[in-house]
Amino acid sequence: MTTKPYFLLCFVVGLSNPVDAMYYVQPWMLAVIIPLAGIREGQQLLHELYLLKKKSYAHINYHIGMFGSSALLAFALEFSEFLLVSSTSSLTLSVSGIFKEVVMLYLAVEYNNNQLNTLNIVGLVICLTGIIFHCILKFHALQKEKPVNTDLVVTERLLLRRMESADEWSVDGDSNTRRTSLDD
Structure with a gap:
């Protein structure tokens, strides 16, 4: 999915905040990256788990710090990309x-x-x-x-309203009549 339809979809669904959009995108990204990380770094991870059995826990703080800082940098990078694409091209x-x-x-x-x-x-x-x-x-x-000087959010909302109002119209013989709650 390219970026413009993705952001239009996010705005239609009501995800105007980049953090909301990331909340729904991240599980899919995680599902793709976990098998690749397991293939690439599986042996090193098993070795690190073996080191956890030792009595010294000094290396744990180092790894937690590296993991946390990497996660924070990745979040900041993706957040800035969402903000950049939503406000520019x-x-x-x-x-x-x-x-x-x-x-x-x-x-x-x-x-x-x-x-x-x-x-x-x-x-x-x-x-x-x-x-x-x-x-x-x-x-x-x-x-x-x-x-074109149109706001994409306004355009999408107008299209949704037009589609909703088109559903309320029905064809009755030669003339178009609008269905009301009494007709249903």
Whole structure:
């Protein structure tokens, strides 16, 4: 599902707050990520559980802190993405995504001592070039379109009212008559 229909659906259902929308999206994201995390990090998790049987619990605070800070950062990232897309376009999200990737790579190399080999650098350049090219094309396409000054929430509510009122009309012979509570 692309972002605009998703946000329209959220507004129709009454989820105008990004936290409400995240409340319904997160279980599905968790259902997808748990099997992948189990495959990728299952052995390390079993080793960490074995360490819990030891008498020293000093390492538990470290892991809880790392887990909590990672969860807080993930929540802040998704919350900011919802706010960004709901108030701007997906083009802005793409540009911010490029910035995020560059910052993550810098942090990985600087603080985590990760090494970028030639293949990684070539792949990064190809990926970023494709994203930048897509953003440029999308920007030019948005410039050609004439913006419509309608509020999406108001438009959706008007469409829902029109559909509800259309259900109240019935065809009776050659003329259209409106059903009332007495006709039912």
